[in-house]
Amino acid sequence: MSHSPEELEGIAIAGRVSSVLSILGSFTIIGAFSLSRHFRSPIHRIIFFNAFYNLFDSVATMISTSGPQAGDTSSLCQFQGFALQMFPVADVLWTFAMALDTYLVVFHHFDTQSLRKLEVKYLGAITTLSFIPAFVFLFIRGHDRGPIYGDETIWCSVSRTWMILRIIFYYAPVWAIIVIVLILYFLIGIEITRVRDEFKLTDDDHIALTSGNSASSVKTTIEANSQRNPGFTPESSIPSDTEQNTFRRPPTANKVNSNYQTPQQRRVSLRQYVIMPSLFFLAMLATWIAPTINRISEFVHHEHGTYSLLLSVSTLGSLRGFWNGVIFITIGMKGWKRRASERRMALRQVRLSYSW
Known part of the structure; x- marks a missing residue:
């Protein structure tokens, strides 16, 4: 299915606007983490690390249709394909790391220091698992099928002629991780509900x-x-x-x-260890629905998606960093305001005790 220049221009504009918002969201996370000690829990640290991966992802989506227009063998197209293979997968893996941290806190009672010891392992495993396939794909060429990274209308990624690799190394592992994360949060939700009901702990977010x-x-x-x-x-x-x-x-x-x-x-703070990671997961899930539907449609009908579907893919697929920034600041500020209020109340009680 071919698209008019006007349609491609609209797709490019939507994707680039979303990319700018994501870049701002990533810099917001990095700035808040660097400047405020309030954003220093293990979950905050994972989000901070992921912000750098989101930045590279946003740079790739910012290129938008310029990648395909430069040609499949161009450096711009190949870089865009590499980045869009590696960094979205890394984002899903970091979301899994957040869910795993929450699971370890609730079921195995890891403390802050124990969770921080896992961060180097997370960095190594996530970077390795996402980098190796994306890097190897740069050097594979087919006499008839051409390079793996090629024109996919809205940007360069694994081309339709290499669709089986796209499924094996992209969509299959991503959705397998999403299912695992869903199971983890289901188990966590059951346990937290049981404990809160059993001990009637409903007075705050702890x-x-x-x-x-x-x-x-x-x-x-x-x-x-x-x-x-x-x-x-x-x-x-x-x-x-x-x-x-x-x-x-x-x-x-x-x-x-x-x-x-x-x-x-x-x-344990429910806000930091349950609510915020869960919202990150939901935001990540929302960015994967449209691209997955588009790939299924292409696989079944053997043609590129409709204009509206490609517009959704370009817009939603470029918003990962934006949603992460919004959740990071919104949930973090609520916790900060609550603790500030508690400190004021404690100080007021101390002053009253001395006045007696």
Whole structure:
């Protein structure tokens, strides 16, 4: 299906506008992480690393139809094809890393330091898995089929003559990872719902996790605190001054603290470790629906997609960095405002206690 110059121009404009928004979103993430200590949790760090991958992805989508117009064998087309093979896949892998971090926090009780030790492994594995196929494809040529990266109307990527490679090394692994992430979040959601219902922890965005996530562990904690402090209630054991999944230190022997927690119980921010990664996953999923439908349509009908479908692919496929930036700032600022309010309340209580 051929498209008029006006249609191609409209596709190019839409893709480039989306790319500019994504570049701004990536720089917003990098700037916020660099300038504010508030954005330093393990999940924030993963989003920060991914922002650099999103930048290269946005540069490739910014090239838009200029890649195909330069010719399949041109350096511009080959660079665009390489980038659009590597960096969207890396984005999906980083989303999987966020889901894995959340799973490890909820089910295996990893703390901040344990999660940070995984970051080098994430960097190495994600870069290797996404880079090798994209790099190797640069050097494969067919006498009849030409180079792997070629004209795909809206940009250069794996051409239709090499469709089987596109399926094996792009769509199949991407959707396999998406399914795995869905399963992880399904299990996480069940566990968090069970724990919140069991311990009635609905007063804020934190949840108390124990070494076994069992009722007996929390019951032991509550009974121990009750013996130390007759006025103790389960709700009073929930501290409100932490956003990280760190262990609480026991109080000194000469001081009774109603906020005491045994080493088996700690508090985890639902906003940072569940809500934000889940929103990133949904945003990532939205960017993959239109390209997948387009590829299925091409595979079935053996022709390029309609103008409206290609316009959707160009627009949505270029917005990865933008949605990541919006979620990063929106969720992060809500947490910052909540903690700022808690600090003001704590300071006010201290001043009242001294006034007595």
